[in-house]
Each structure stands twice: as C-alpha cells, then as structure tokens.
Amino acid sequence: MQSRKNLLTTLRSEPKGVMARCFDLKCKWRIHAFLMQHGIIFEVKKLVDTHSCTRSNKAAATMATQGWVASVIIDKLKSDGDLAGFLDGCRPYISLDACHLKGRFNGVLVGATGVDGNNSIFPMAYGVLESENKKSWIWFLELLKKTIGTPNGLVISSDMQKDLDIAITQVYPTVEHKECVRHLYSNFKRHFRGEFFTRNLWHAARTYRLTEFERLLNEIGEVNNDALTYLNENHNRIWSRGKFGTTSKCDYITNNISEAFNYWIGEVRV
Template sequence: MHYHINGTSPKEYKVINYDADVSLLVNQTNESLRAEIVISLYEGDEDQSNSHVIGIESFEQNIQCSISQNDGVSRFQKSSVTDITIGTFFNDATSFKNALRSFAIKENFGVRIKASDKKRVIATCSYQGCQWRIQASLCEDSQSFQVRRVDGEHTCPGINRAGNRLATSAWVANQIQEMVKRYPDISPKEINSGLEKEFGLSLPYMKLWRAREQARDNIFGSVDDNYKWVPTLTAELLDRNPGSHITYTFNAIGNSFQRFYVSFKVCVDGFLFGCRPLISLDACHLKSKYLGVLLSANSVDGNNGLFTIAYVVVEAESKHSWSWFLKNMGETIGTNLSTLSFISDMEKGLGEAIREIYPQAEHRICIRHLWKNIKKNFRCKEGQKMQGLVWAAANAYTNVEMNEKLSELHDLSPTLYSYLISLPYKWSRSQFMIGIGHATNTNNFAESFNAWISDARTKPAVDLIDLIREKVMEQRAQ
C-alpha cells in the first residue's frame, strides 16, 4: 500500500507498512489536502521480486484529524449513525428503534412511535403536520427487521438541540461507552464538546454526568458492587503482604461500608528504620458517588523524599475517625516512641486525638494554614507588618529571637499575641523537639501526597485503595 498527498511536489508515493506510516499520513493531511492511496495486488511468491502485479486499486480520501489539548488525540470518537433507507436491515426491533433515535437526533427531528409489536414498528415525525413516516417489519428469519416504507418529506422546523428529549442519559451513555472505556475520567465538558460536533447537541451538565456514570457502570460494574469486594481485597492484600496491618469496618445497620485502613509492613519498617521521626497528617475529600474522606500519614526519608506510611478511607473527618486512624497506626509503629513529631493543618478533632493516643509526641501546626486562620480572624491596619512578624517568629530558631518578634507583635495586636501564646500546638521552630532532625514548619509534603493521588480520588473505595497501593509499590521500587 502506498500514498501520495495531492498538491505536493514531486509526486512521490510513500509506502505504508507500519502504524507510524499511518500517523505520518494523518499529520500531513488536512481539510484542504486529499490523500491518494494506492493498493497493489500481487500474485505469486510472498517475495515481490518473483511476483507480478495483477491489479491496482486507487482512491482518494479526505482525512480529518481532531486534536485534543489533553493528549494530542481526540477523546470523542465519531459514532456510526446508520443512514436509514428502504431495505436497511436491523438485528431486531430494539436495534431499529435505537438506530432511529440516533438518526433523528443527528438529522434534528423528533420521533413518535405509533405502533410497536413483535411484527412491526411504525414511527412518525413528532411535529404536528409533518407527513414523514417510517415502517419496519419482521423478516422471514423471525428475528431481524427491515425497513419497508419511508413516506413523506420533513416539513418540520427541527427541534431545540439543547432540549432534545430523544437525547436521554441512556442514549448518551451508549454513544460514549467506547470513549469512557479508554478515558474513564473524561469530563462532562469534553463529552458535550464531542456531542456538539457529532450531533449538534448541547446538553445540561448533570445529564452528561449521569450518562458518564451510567457508561462507567456498564463497563466496570456499578459503584455499589465495588464495595462488595472490600473483604476480598483485604484478604488478598494480607496474603500478598505478610505482617501488614489492613482492616475495615462496616455499619451493622444495613451492613454498609464505613472505613478501610491500609498500612503495609514494608512502609512501616521503612519509616521506623530509614525515615526521620516526623509524620505529616492530612485529609482530602473524595469525589466518588458516596464521597468520604481520605486520611493519610506520610514522612520524609533521608533524601527528603515523600514516604507514605498509612492511609485510610473514612466516612467523614472528625475526632472519632482520626482516633480510629491513629490507633490502627499505633498498633504498627507504637504509641510510646520517645522521639516523634506530627505536623498537620488545623484539622477538625485531630489535636485531641493526638494528645489522647500519642501523649508523648510533639504536634506541630503548619504555619501557612495558621497564617490563613490569623488573616481571617484578626484585622490590623498594618497587615503586612503583622504578617512579617508572625512568619519571623515562626522561623526563629531561638527563644530569644522568637520573643523579640512576639513583643513587637504584642504592641501591634495584643489579641493576636494572646492567641499565639495560648495555642496547644508547636508553631515556631524554636519550640520544636530536639532529635527530630527536620525543622519544617509547613505541611507541604502532605499536599504533595494529595496531588500525587489526585487521579484516584474519583474512584470508589476498592479501586481507590488498590490504585494508591500501585503508586506506593512503584515508589518503594524506585
């Protein structure tokens, strides 16, 4: 097979042997350039030197390529809408009605089914006064249907593309099924863009969202069924990772999923024997059907790299959920470590849980989140000076330097001064425990973890846990 791009010189036919040759052909063509493709038929040995040409087929094809900003390839694949004419065959009555729906949407007219039984399907245009009518009936094989009659011409003005009742969520799900199989997290906006190009439709966001969820369920199984695999996943992970601490809980009322804790032995050993005794705690909200919150514990290794210790899916962020998480983590790393420091944002209920379960541990607060809280609740005419003093006190390595900045801050805002010295957390480097080996006062590596697993946050519990497991496994292998 060879090809030549019309309008280019010299007229040279290039060989098509591999996928790369096809890609080159597509890249060289556009709406104004047509490609002439020549197929040569040989007779004789496989070696063309001992064969002779028995025929040449040549045809021109106008090739269009749609480029997406995301990955260079259009995510919306052009669907095949059957052009319904007299004599067209369909597998059954349902196939005919589905094809008729797609054809009507593409041609911008409404359809009303007037009669439908085992032997025939009759449909008309839904616009009052339009004489268009189609009939398909059962074939001799007692299963397939064939279009027998198409009467009248459309005199209707068309219908509102945005409010097309034929374009249901189920229909959209069927159209985008192959696309969702390749790109499960495709956005409703991208789906709408593809439907607009193909069918001229502009559908509501929620209808597109429901269609995507339905397509996911058709391909990967329903989200509800996903939670049934929690016991199986737990048993499999424990079997493949001896010594790990993996557990889950469920609500006795309705036997519904509640929490799932995962801490692999290799991660615990790596923390105890190869990381600084500093643990970052953070929470991020999940985006799957039943929402929930992902709590995580991360540390830093000797190269200041992110090191995941444990993670858990819980129903909500509260003192009770944090306590459950920390108790499970305490069963593996211990709760009486002489040198241990936690750093976190001002998470709901976390401070009380740490003081209750790890009474000897230090609890640092991220200065960035502390400053956001100060900025929200304390007003001052000299805001920039106040910010400079707070950050200077937080970055001070000695008590003398910190007290100097706090003294200046007292003159500027006595209420803020009282607030800072009454905090139950450590927020200045001068207050940090000796022996931790890391003077960080921000929770940046927790934010790095959240960004690292951002693509998993849309998944239900089992898929989420397993996807993070894959990431942790790759991280440990590096």
C-alpha cells in the same frame, strides 16, 4: 488465573509485580502494577480501564473495580507492605491530613506521611473515614500506634483541625505536636491584617533562636495585644523552629508533605 466470570486473566504475578488483561485477546483492558523501590507501595504503571470487547461491555457488573485491583495485590501488601520502612529508614516525623473523595465513593481519605533519609515523602498509612470526626481520627491513630509504637523523638504535624487535635492528644499525649504555619497564618490574617503582622509571624516561625521568637511576638503584642492573646489562646501548639525538638532532624513549619501526597493521589480520588 482467571476471574470467576472468565473476563480477566493474570499474565504475570510475582512478589514485585502483577500484570493482567481482559480474557478477550482483542480487548484493550489491562493493568500493570509494580512494587516501588522502597518495597512498601505498589504503583500502577499502566491502566487501560475501558473494555473494548463486546462480551465485557454487556457484563458491566463484572468489570474490574477498585475492589478487584486491591484483591489482586492484597496478599503482597500484607507480606511486603508494612511500616517497617518507616521505623528502619525514616525520621520520627509524621504529617497527618485528610482529603475528600470526589467520585462515586463518598468519605474522607486520611493519610500519615513520613520523611525518609533523602528528604522524600514516605507514605506510611491511609484509611477511609465517613467524616473527619474525633472518633474516626482516634480509630486511625490507635491502629497507627499499634503498628509503629511511639518512636523516640516522634513528631506529629497537622493543620490543628479541632477533632484531629483532640485525637492526637488522646492517643499520642507525649509527642511533639506541630501546627502547620500556613494554616495558622490563614486563620490569623482573618483577624489581624497588615505587612507588619505577616512579616513578624513568618519570621517568628522560621527563626531557630527562641529569644528571637519571643522578641518578634512581643513586638506583635506591643502593636496589638489582642493579636498576641489570639495566638496564645488559639494556636498554642508548637509552630516555631525555635521550639522544635532536635531528635527528628526535621525543621518543616508547614504540612506540605501531606499536601504533596494528596496531590499525588489526586486522580484516584475522583
């Protein structure tokens, strides 16, 4: 199969992979992309993204773009790349986060990441928004909910960005909403510093016993009642293991799996 400008040709195309090169046999441009083991995501194994042929260099406007790469595999993604893997093989746990696109394309890339039975990250869905605002987050979450519904015991973890928090409450009002303790602590220490506050806060987050959680917070209140008031008023989502539900079988207190996903796609964001 050749592109309409006869600059690209497909060497191999099948449900589990695609290989393409420049139509000029001497040109080094090529791409190899294959379906990963879980059958959801295509991974680009090899990409030489600079044409060495004279003809291609003169026709820069027709060189391969992100849109072309997507068009090559879009039909396969439609048939194979759905969210069934999350419903069939993952825990009912979703981590939400966003990162800015840094290259020629502006916007914010948002992602929903799950955890499979082997405690590995499971990228579920992503979208590109004009900015992190309530309307955009609601749009993304409504599409996600339309696809996966509300699995029993569903947990959503986030950094409690204001508009995201509102969107989750509107679209998923009954789910367990966890707040990333790392982000909580980052905000908390701007107002209340010291080894005592740091130790008690993190111990309160890590404990599985509700009585221990309450004891540690009471100690914070005895030393500085303003600190306890701050936590109750500004961080009233679930952030301690002592308050986690048991259905998801996931005791993460941070949003690190989303951070791992953002790092993983770092090169394509530039």
